[in-house]
Amino acid sequence: MKIRSDKDVGARIGALLGSRSQRELADAVGMRPSVLSRALAGERAFNMSEVVDIADYLGVRVEDLLFDEEQAFVKRGAAKDDATRLAVDHCSRLIDAILQIEAVGR
Amino acid sequence: MLVESERGYRAARAARSRLGLGLEAPLADALVAIEELAGIPVTVLALPTGLAGLQGRKHDRSFIFVNGTEPPARQRFTLAHEFGHVELGHAGSVDYTADVFGGGRRSPLEVQSDGFAAEFLAPVDGVKRWMAAVGEPRFELETVVRLADYFHASAEVALYRLQAARHLTKGRIEAVKTRLAAGEHTALCRRLGLGEFEDTLTKAARGLPRFPRATMTEAANAYERGLLTVEQIAMLLEVEPSFIQVEFERRGVQSGRHEPDY
Numbered sequence: 001m002k003i004r005s006d007k008d009v010g011a012r013i014g015a016l017l018g019s020r021s022q023r024e025l026a027d028a029v030g031m032r033p034s035v036l037s038r039a040l041a042g043e044r045a046f047n048m049s050e051v052v053d054i055a056d057y058l059g060v061r062v063e064d065l066l067f068d069e070e071q072a073f074v075k076r077g078a079a080k081d082d083a084t085r086l087a088v089d090h091c092s093r094l095i096d097a098i099l100q101i102e103a104v105g106r
Numbered sequence: 107m108l109v110e111s112e113r114g115y116r117a118a119r120a121a122r123s124r125l126g127l128g129l130e131a132p133l134a135d136a137l138v139a140i141e142e143l144a145g146i147p148v149t150v151l152a153l154p155t156g157l158a159g160l161q162g163r164k165h166d167r168s169f170i171f172v173n174g175t176e177p178p179a180r181q182r183f184t185l186a187h188e189f190g191h192v193e194l195g196h197a198g199s200v201d202y203t204a205d206v207f208g209g210g211r212r213s214p215l216e217v218q219s220d221g222f223a224a225e226f227l228a229p230v231d232g233v234k235r236w237m238a239a240v241g242e243p244r245f246e247l248e249t250v251v252r253l254a255d256y257f258h259a260s261a262e263v264a265l266y267r268l269q270a271a272r273h274l275t276k277g278r279i280e281a282v283k284t285r286l287a288a289g290e291h292t293a294l295c296r297r298l299g300l301g302e303f304e305d306t307l308t309k310a311a312r313g314l315p316r317f318p319r320a321t322m323t324e325a326a327n328a329y330e331r332g333l334l335t336v337e338q339i340a341m342l343l344e345v346e347p348s349f350i351q352v353e354f355e356r357r358g359v360q361s362g363r364h365e366p367d368y
Contacts, residue, residue: 001330017287061327072164072169073160073162073198073199080260081154084154084156084200087153087154087157088200090151090344091160091162091164092344093344094169094344095162095164096164097343098147098149098169098317099167100342101321101324101334102320102321102345104324104328104333104334105323105327105328105334106324
């Protein structure tokens with residue numbers, strides 16, 4: 001698992017924010033909009049308390065914001081055709097599903 | 107290449123010892139051994155032609171996927187090959203049929219995993235023991251198919267195992283290879299009443315996909331506790347809800363048997 005840079009954490013939050021506004025997020029987590037904007041651009045690091053609040057607002061895990069997803073299959077990029085690429089993506093999703101079911105069922 | 111194969115053999119012997127499987131006997135069920143004893147979830151599913159299997163890693167866990175549309179003996183070898191990648195510490199990989207079964211020049215990692223698979227399924231010491239027990243038969247196609255059946259492996263694997271156990275020369279191998287290529291072993295197996303072995307892989311092939319046993323148990327737990335619905339489980343595993351329903355009915359799982367924990 002790779003730790004994201006400040007800039008990548010900002011980009012990840014920005015991507016998860018989708019159509020919701022930065023102001024909405026700033027209000028929800030008690031940050032000034034200008035500070036949030038700088039943090040999203042990677043010009044300022046989020047502190048841990050902000051990350052926890054933002055993860056809560058976005059409905060994701062803290063680690064989803066801080067860590068890069070691993071590539072489960074290293075030859076993924078070299079898949080020979082579309083059918084193989086689809087199959088590899090399917091298996092990647094099944095790994096996530098297995099982990100998710102395991103986390104809930106235990 | 108011999109060095110790479112030897113690395114695989116050593117890792118397979120170490121794995122067999124660690125898992126309490128011994129160094130000679132055939133595996134009663136390779137999938138169960140890998141799932142239950144090594145703790146690696148195995149999914150058997152229909153993959154595109156030419157794709158034998160995959161081994162993925164996430165959060166320091168390994169996951170194996172096997173193409174369930176291949177013949178069972180091939181699936182067993184693919185499964186052992188993917189397990190070899192795990193045991194040898196290789197990164198996650200996508201294995202095409204040529205990676206697992208191909209001849210010619212291949213990556214050292216694939217050669218290592220093939221060596222692992224061969225020794226894991228049919229250890230050389232077990233081959234020697236079998237040869238002695240059945241009276242050191244002459245080397246011919248029948249010996250190859252009987253050995254393959256004993257270890258639930260393909261005739262090709264049995265052939266190379268006999269070579270590794272020094273029971274035949276390269277010249278004699280070529281003669282049998284030609285007969286295998288002509289498909290003579292299939293008719294011989296039928297005549298000898300071989301090839302009727304049943305294990306989790308052969309059963310899985312009758313109703314793909316087959317998800318890891320522990321995953322389905324955890325899904326059932328979550329369902330019974332009201333934490334996941336059949337539809338949510340089906341969506342996660344990308345199957346029809348009826349597939350999950352049938353599996354739960356088979357297991358005697360009932361909804362709402364327990365109150366949710368929260």
